[in-house]
Amino acid sequence: MEQPDSNSLHGHVVVFGFEGVARRIVRHLVNAGQQVIVIEPKATIDARADLARWGASYIEGSGSRESTLRQLRIDSAIAVLCVNDDDLRNIEIALLIRELSPTIRIVVYAANAAVGRAMQTIANPGAVLDVAQLASSSFLEAAVRRNAHTVDLGGEEFIIATVTNESSGRIRSLWGHLAPVAVRPADGSSTIVCPGRDLEVDKGDLVTLIGTAHDYEEVRLEVDLGEHLLKSASLARRMKDAVWAMVDAVDRPFKIAFGVLAALGIVSVAILTAGYRESDGTTMNAFDAMYFTSETIATVGFGDFYFRDQSTWLRLWAVVLILAGATLVAVTTALLTNALVSRRLAQSFGRQQLTRMRDHIVIIGLGSVGSQVAIDLHDAGYEVAVIERNDGNRFIGQVRSAGIPVLFGDATLPGTLAAAGVDRAAGIAVLTSDDLVNIETGLAVRDATSERDIPIALRIFERDLARVVGRSLDAGIARSTAELAAPWFVGAALGLKVLGTFYVGQTPFLAAELTVRAGGGL
Known part of the structure; x- marks a missing residue:
């Protein structure tokens, strides 16, 4: 690979970094006809081979030395891109370049939002961009299966939407003023990119169109722009979820202990109903039996019922009920406390909300x-x-x-x-x-x-x-995050106005604004 001649450098683009999104940025710049110089301290053999094949120059170094920056003729470059994976390294290089040239356009990759805001002044002229912010909308649309998004063209909102064609015919006759962006044939053949409006489409083809909301209304096409409101669950649903969340929060030992305690109470109610007799021969009904069982297990007798005058076997049952009941209450209380603490911890880690x-x-x-x-x-x-x-x-x-x-x-x-x-x-x-x-x-x-x-x-x-x-x-x-983000960096470096990046099927697209001058054409 040939080293660039510093004396002949003029109107070139300098890129610091060749990992991650930087590789895609370099490829786009070369395809745009720019003279590109890449500075990377440890480029692999494959990376150097790619640069040589694309026609980009390579200098081994970090860019933190002033001598290296002067060799690159920064003052005569179109732009400098600091797109290393390390924010700190990008900041250091950007600050050094701004000292050398107050007018050069600097494009900085900053993953940290606070750092990005602080760098805005340094990167003026230029831009500070974050790959995450640039690519997030495309992942959002894919995750919720949204078929439309908007771009702003000269202060007017245009909608890019994908629809399923329901009848054969020309795009012009089917969708009026809506312009085609892409067509994905129903037979699985390759995507047709930016076709003419006279293209014949078949039933079942997926057609991506662009136009204003009024254009869509004219042809009676409804598009989903992602307006989503959280639905409040019904009271019954919330109560059911709360019960299941509580059941899910307690562990098996608690369920066993509580079940044994409940079984003990049921058996006691049955025994007291059948065997308890007052001095006047009055028996105990089920409600009184449940009440007396609760008193006995909790060891808080109020004197309204007692076992003193009952038969021996019933008093023996009272001893069993007190000992077993008190033990089970203590065990159940301990396990419940543990469950509540665990539930609180689980909630702090998000598990309770997920249920x-x-x-x-x-x-x-x-x-x-x-x-x-x-x-x-x-x-x-x-x-x-x-x-x-x-x-x-x-x-x-x-x-x-x-x-x-x-x-x-x-x-x-x-x-x-x-x-x-x-x-x-x-x-x-x-x-x-x-x-x-x-x-x-x-x-x-x-x-x-x-x-x-x-x-x-x-x-x-x-x-x-x-x-x-x-x-x-x-x-x-x-x-691909690199495919979605790279055009924004290239546009910022060359002074182009990028409006958005998106996917149609597996094909990435770029929406940008160009100024058409007399005799220039498209």
Whole structure:
């Protein structure tokens, strides 16, 4: 790979980092015809081979040395992108570059929201972007199976929606002023991207359209824009859930002890009803027998009934009832106290809340993307539950403060999935930072929910792997975070206005605003 000649550098783009989303950013910049220089301290042989094949230059280094930055001719570059996985490293490089050039456009990747806000001034001109925020809407739409979202074009809201074609014909005649974005044929053939309005479509084809709300109303198409209101459960449902939550909270020893105590009380009522006699021959009814049994077990006799004048066998029964009853009361009380304490602890870890959830969304993996999607779903009115393996995760406080329960455990295990109520969930998003773990978890979730058709969104980093998983494995709806976020970084670097990124099936799309000048064309 050839090193760039610093004397000939002008109008180039400098990218610090080549891991994660940075790889996809470099590819987009090269495809856009930009001269790209990548600075990475430890690029692998495969990474260097990719850069050479794409025609991008590579310099081994960290970017924290002023000599390296001067060699890159920062003052004559179009933009600098700091897209390492380490926020601190990105901050350091951005500050050094801003000292060298107050006018250069700097685009910084910051996963930490507080750091991002602090960097806004430094990255002006430029932008501070977070992959989680950029990609979260696509995962949200996949998890709730939403078929539409909006983009703002010149202050007017346009809706991009996917509909199932119900009759054959041309797009123009079927949907009026609505413009086609993509067509997914019913026969499973390749997606047709940005077709003309005179394209013939067949019954069953999935057609993605864009237009205003008025355009959709004209052709009588209803679209789901994700407005969701939490439904209040009925009083009977809440009481039933509370009873089952209480039953679930106590353990087996308590149930046994309580059952033995209840059985002792029933036997005592029967014995007293049959054998107890007052001096005047009056017998004891069932209610009095229950009352006297409770008095005796609790050892709080009030003198209204007593065993002094009863037969010997009945007084022996009184001794058994007092000793056995007092022991069982003490054991049951201790076990109940333990159950209540355990229930309180379980509630603090989210388990008690999960027992009452129905039609909720389960988020698996509480990283930057998972926490953002969970918060967005909660803000949109959905009930959300989170499964996280690491109880020391730094995002736990953030989601708990929003009232979202967190369950700690391995999401590939049936017991963990059952505790999170996946069999009652309306959608699931698997969002850990490991592609293999996401695929494994997606397959486990699909197996646990095989009797129900619920959407499962998978976070897959690599675009090609996302396509393969989406087409070949029944593990869920695969989405690539790099594919969703990279266009925003490229747009910020080149001064383009990116309006949104989204998926149609397994094909990623970009919505952007361009200025058409006289004689320029499209």
